[in-house]
Amino acid sequence: MGKTLFDKVWDSHVISQIDGGPSVLYIDRQFIHEVTSPQAFTGLEQRGVSLFRPSQTTATADHNIPTIDQHLPIKEQLSAFQVQKLKENCEKNNITYYGLGHENNGIVHVVGPELGYTLPGMTMVCGDSHTSTHGAFGSVAFGVGTSEIEMVFASQCILQPKPKKMKITVDGKLGKGVTSKDVILYILSKLTASGGTGYFIEYAGSAIEALSMEARMTVCNMSIELGARGGIIAPDETTFNYLKGRKYAPQGDAFTKAVAFWKTLKSDSDAIFDTEFTFNASDIEPMLTFGTNPGMGMKISQSIPTLDTIDSAGKETYSKALEYMGFAPGEKLLGKTMDYIFVGSCTNGRIEDLREVASIVKGRKKADNIYMYIVPGSKLVEKQAIAEGLDKIFEAAGIQFRQPGCSSCLAMNEDKVPKGKYCVSTSNRNFEGRQGPGSRTILVSPLTAAAVAITGKITDPREFL
Amino acid sequence: MPKDKFVKILSRVVPIKIENIDTDQIIPARFLKATSKDGFGDNLFRDWRYDNQNNPIAAFPLNDKKYAGSILVAGKNFGCGSSREHAAWAIEDYGFRVVVSSFFADIFKNNAMNNGILPVQISDSFLLEIFNEVEKDVNSEIEVDLENQKITIVKTGKSEGFEINSYKKQCLINGYDDVDYLLSQKEAIGKFEKNRGEIFFYK
Numbered sequence: 001m002g003k004t005l006f007d008k009v010w011d012s013h014v015i016s017q018i019d020g021g022p023s024v025l026y027i028d029r030q031f032i033h034e035v036t037s038p039q040a041f042t043g044l045e046q047r048g049v050s051l052f053r054p055s056q057t058t059a060t061a062d063h064n065i066p067t068i069d070q071h072l073p074i075k076e077q078l079s080a081f082q083v084q085k086l087k088e089n090c091e092k093n094n095i096t097y098y099g100l101g102h103e104n105n106g107i108v109h110v111v112g113p114e115l116g117y118t119l120p121g122m123t124m125v126c127g128d129s130h131t132s133t134h135g136a137f138g139s140v141a142f143g144v145g146t147s148e149i150e151m152v153f154a155s156q157c158i159l160q161p162k163p164k165k166m167k168i169t170v171d172g173k174l175g176k177g178v179t180s181k182d183v184i185l186y187i188l189s190k191l192t193a194s195g196g197t198g199y200f201i202e203y204a205g206s207a208i209e210a211l212s213m214e215a216r217m218t219v220c221n222m223s224i225e226l227g228a229r230g231g232i233i234a235p236d237e238t239t240f241n242y243l244k245g246r247k248y249a250p251q252g253d254a255f256t257k258a259v260a261f262w263k264t265l266k267s268d269s270d271a272i273f274d275t276e277f278t279f280n281a282s283d284i285e286p287m288l289t290f291g292t293n294p295g296m297g298m299k300i301s302q303s304i305p306t307l308d309t310i311d312s313a314g315k316e317t318y319s320k321a322l323e324y325m326g327f328a329p330g331e332k333l334l335g336k337t338m339d340y341i342f343v344g345s346c347t348n349g350r351i352e353d354l355r356e357v358a359s360i361v362k363g364r365k366k367a368d369n370i371y372m373y374i375v376p377g378s379k380l381v382e383k384q385a386i387a388e389g390l391d392k393i394f395e396a397a398g399i400q401f402r403q404p405g406c407s408s409c410l411a412m413n414e415d416k417v418p419k420g421k422y423c424v425s426t427s428n429r430n431f432e433g434r435q436g437p438g439s440r441t442i443l444v445s446p447l448t449a450a451a452v453a454i455t456g457k458i459t460d461p462r463e464f465l
Numbered sequence: 466m467p468k469d470k471f472v473k474i475l476s477r478v479v480p481i482k483i484e485n486i487d488t489d490q491i492i493p494a495r496f497l498k499a500t501s502k503d504g505f506g507d508n509l510f511r512d513w514r515y516d517n518q519n520n521p522i523a524a525f526p527l528n529d530k531k532y533a534g535s536i537l538v539a540g541k542n543f544g545c546g547s548s549r550e551h552a553a554w555a556i557e558d559y560g561f562r563v564v565v566s567s568f569f570a571d572i573f574k575n576n577a578m579n580n581g582i583l584p585v586q587i588s589d590s591f592l593l594e595i596f597n598e599v600e601k602d603v604n605s606e607i608e609v610d611l612e613n614q615k616i617t618i619v620k621t622g623k624s625e626g627f628e629i630n631s632y633k634k635q636c637l638i639n640g641y642d643d644v645d646y647l648l649s650q651k652e653a654i655g656k657f658e659k660n661r662g663e664i665f666f667y668k
């Protein structure tokens with residue numbers, strides 16, 4: 001029987017298998033950030049153990065940092081201390097650290113790929129659930145908890161049960177104005193926020209193959225929103241072209257050799273998945289969410305499902321979600337007035353996302369009722385945007401262009417959406433209070449966010465294309 | 466570090482009849498600025514427990530004096546979303562040792578067990594039975610028997626088995642810790658690194 005891509009990468013990293021238990025899985029690369037790592041360093045210290053392979057861990061400060069005036073000391077004391085602690089821990093343990101203002105600083109899942117740390121065939125972990133992003137390169141990448149970070153520090157391994165395998169095929173051609181964000185929101189609306197739990201998902205099909213690397217990352221990024229451990233896409237010419245010349249990717253002969261190996265990384269034609277789904281690209285439209293989990297999504301032109309379509313056990317939770325959002329069952333959201341717009345995060349804070357926003361707001365002004373900011377995913381994204389003059393386009397439209405970080409994706413810093421306000425967001429989670437206590441999040445693609453910016457209301461981006 | 470050993474637990478329960486409870490609700494991001502593991506219990510379910518003036522919301526089960534115990538019972542897909550282990554620390558710090566649901570998110574499940582909390586996954590129908598039982602009688606007790614992998618509503622005698630892999634079970638029963646295990650494997654790990662060969666350009 002053939003093997004899936006996931007099997008090939010996973011199996012080649014299994015050192016041993018505990019009877020009736022998890023595998024000892026070798027981790028090629030780990031990323032850490034300020035929020036989930038301090039307790040792992042403390043744990044290690046308490047054991048009197050030193051870091052096993054410091055060169056295989058890289059650190060960046062991203063979750064708990066301001067997105068303006070990054071050259072100044074962090075004002076908020078607890079945040080300043082947390083970031084300082086990461087710096088000290090890295091220095092003490094010989095870990096490469098990209099602090100605030102460093103040219104390689106940014107959101108961990110934006111930085112890894114753009115610097116060439118993320119490579120096909122690798123195992124990667126980070127104390128952040130969106131580590132699934134890196135699977136776009138054909139690596140097995142998944143989020144872990146702090147205890148597991150400590151395991152990697154101590155042994156470069158973790159103990160993991162092997163997930164089941166799911167294949168999601170999207171065939172056909174995406175329509176105009178339909179992006180990879182819409183693809184994953186569509187899949188989520190079909191499979192729900194727990195539809196992938198226990199699985200690792202391989203995405204395939206002509207619509208996936210046609211996506212750029214950045215667009216593929218958006219799809220894999222939100223695999224975790226399905227409850228899956230991660231997503232993976234077989235590496236191909238698009239992948240190799242993206243990696244060529246990246247700072248920490250193999251260079252010259254080593255690159256040629258690497259490509260030869262990477263080409264072997266695909267599912268065998270007779271490989272068996274535990275579950276498979278197939279979708280048609282032409283069925284997908286610009287999408288948005290109306291509830292408080294990312295599975296509660298619909299096509300932008302549709303109405304919110306009525307209560308009689310929800311199974312009885314879920315009715316209470318469903319009503320609670322709509323009440324929180326201030327929406328009624330059966331309501332249409334097109335034309336509804338919005339308050340905030342956030343463009344950024346490891347889902348849609350890359351240069352192509354910023355270009356898409358610019359393509360609509362260029363030469364236009366944002367609506368008066370909208371407060372909007374764009375937070376680039378990394379220093380490199382920021383630099384590139386400025387080089388292309390995107391910052392000027394945003395400014396002229398009345399949109400703030402900030403400095404890199406996670407920002408309103410999780411609102412640990414000052415970038416909070418006030419209670420009761422609607423925020424149209426290109427991030428990945430619309431949980432209650434995710435963007436600040438009482439905030440109401442509507443997840444969309446960058447194109448849709450840009451269309452809403454101009455009209456001030458929920459608007460189909462295709463009106464601008 | 467080795468954890469307290471997990472023995473049989475007999476307790477009343479605290480029911481939260483909501484599905485898809487994500488870790489942002491269990492512990493909101495603004496409380497993740499601490500660099501130690503202590504004290505998260507105070508902010509467990511913060512935004513469901515307190516209003517914006519920091520007054521307890523009486524109707525929320527954690528504030529409702531009639532509920533007590535070390536077993537939390539919640540709707541399906543518990544612990545989805547962010548991988549923050551702070552969620553498990555908050556649950557443990559508050560005093561829960563068991564979380565019962567009909568479905569758990571993967572990362573939360575690992576985080577819970579790594580902190581000596583037992584996630585007990587049962588059928589939708591048995592979960593409903595527990596919710597109904599507590600509604601009828603808040604003093605009704607549940608027994609969770611890890612050794613025999615069985616959960617029982619004491620009063621009615623109704624019970625159901627639950628799954629847990631035997632390694633994790635032994636860890637919980639004996640208070641073992643994964644890091645200790647991995648440290649004992651260093652020789653094998655070193656050997657693996659040496660034998661991987663040239664195709665891995667990952668340095």
Ligand code: SF4
Binds near residue numbers: 347406427428
């Ligand atoms: S941008 Fe959001 S999802 Fe991505 S790493 Fe930061 S907090 Fe997590």
